[in-house]
Amino acid sequence: MSSPSRHGGRHELGQNFLTDRAVIADIQRLVAATRGPIVELAAGDGALTVPLGRLGRPVTAVELDPRRARRLRRRVTGNVTVVNDDLLRFRLPNVPHVVVGNLPFHLTTAALRRLLAAPHWRTAVLVVQWEVARRRAGVGGATLLTASWWPWYEFAVHARIPARAFRPVPSVDGGLLTATRRPEPLVADRKGYQRFVSRVFTGPGRGLGEILLRTGQVPRPVLRGWLRAHRVSPHALPRDLTARQWADLWTRVRPDADPAGPRPRGLTASRRDGHIEEW
Template sequence: MRTHVQGQHELGQNFLVSREIIDAFVAAVAATSGPIVEIGPGGGALTVPLARLGRPLTAVEIDPRLAGALRRRVPSARVVTGDFLRHRLPDVPHVLAGNLPFHLTTALLRRILRAPDWTAAVLLVQWEVARRRAGVGGASMMTAQWWPWFEFALLRRVPARAFRPAPAVDGGLLTLRRRDRPLVPSRAEYRAFVHAIFTGRGRGVAEIAVRAGLPRRDVARWAREQRVPAGALPKDLDARQWAALFRVAP
């Protein structure tokens, strides 16, 4: 399926034109359940097949000309003209989906992670952002701060040629799932803890943790039980290792 609507550079509009990627995206959404909120539907390359899933679908599009065309093209969807960063999301369980403008990826992810009620998200983002969020090659501080509440998974790389116009970098198909039970109870304290460890001084996470005030004996036991190699850096820890380290903190 191709869209012939030209994207606007200032809005970061790079539309999907690859049937393979569209099918993979829709398959990932089909594996979820509940109403769908699509972020930035553009010309409707994803909206049309998403509508075929037969689930309630709301599409939030910032460009009025595209929103108008999409209402005519997909009458079964509710198309809202507006900025997703300011859009009020449903207060019932729902699924988020979208090909995110690359230049707004971080802002949109922060909005998504702070939003309540959604259960899963299928997002097409910049390749390096997708890798960092999924912890491939090492997790970012942002990922570590949100891991106790969400699971991140990288499904595949999306070449720049899958878009029109083609962006300067590849994309990545990323999924997020809200955990049924958070791994730690306190969000504010945990996020501050992760920040302190990521920005602390030391030759490895164990030394950083001790310098941050954690008991040396307890940190050593944590490293043994969690099988954390000597010299491991904060980016090398997984979600459960982070949660276990947080429980060591006095």
């Protein structure tokens, strides 16, 4: 039997180990395109650790199971350090670095929340459940978590990973997700912005127009101008907005906002009904 996980049950119950060489090679290529030290979360038996070590950069592999950690230490080269620790407690480096991980599916949300709030790392290359990867990247509509962090990160789905690529085989497919920290955030006030996004996502109403008015932060003329400028229907839902639309909306409703707001990039004046409107 494996050692107990602090999150309950055997370690195998929480993690499905990658065995598909093509998927492992894809992850290695994505990491090779980045710079800096590498931190691998949930290293397991080293399916990713060993190829990452071949990149010649410092690698810290974090593994909860002490026996797996001991075995992995015997397999790796001198540029790889194996740490027996919990991925939710491990202290990330205070220098720019890259995060890699085949995250235990039942810890995905907790791990992402902790990671997104952490400073210093620049790129994260993560294996998560397929639906989680799609939602984080805003495919088919963004979630509250994605919208809350979009001004600081860009998310992208690179591949769908079939369940047969893991051992034991999970009941769902995986997805290869990257998160990249923006060089310049789209928003300065993180706490204020995130409170606003939460109010919009959880607020009552049958569409953005009604929801935004009910927050009490968006005067009707400002709302009309913003919807028109971004070509957003008042019946659209919060999940339908893009990162830049969220950021621009916040610039108009934050406490020190200019009611006119900045003009969104790429907009042109169009003639309608004999007059010019900003669209």
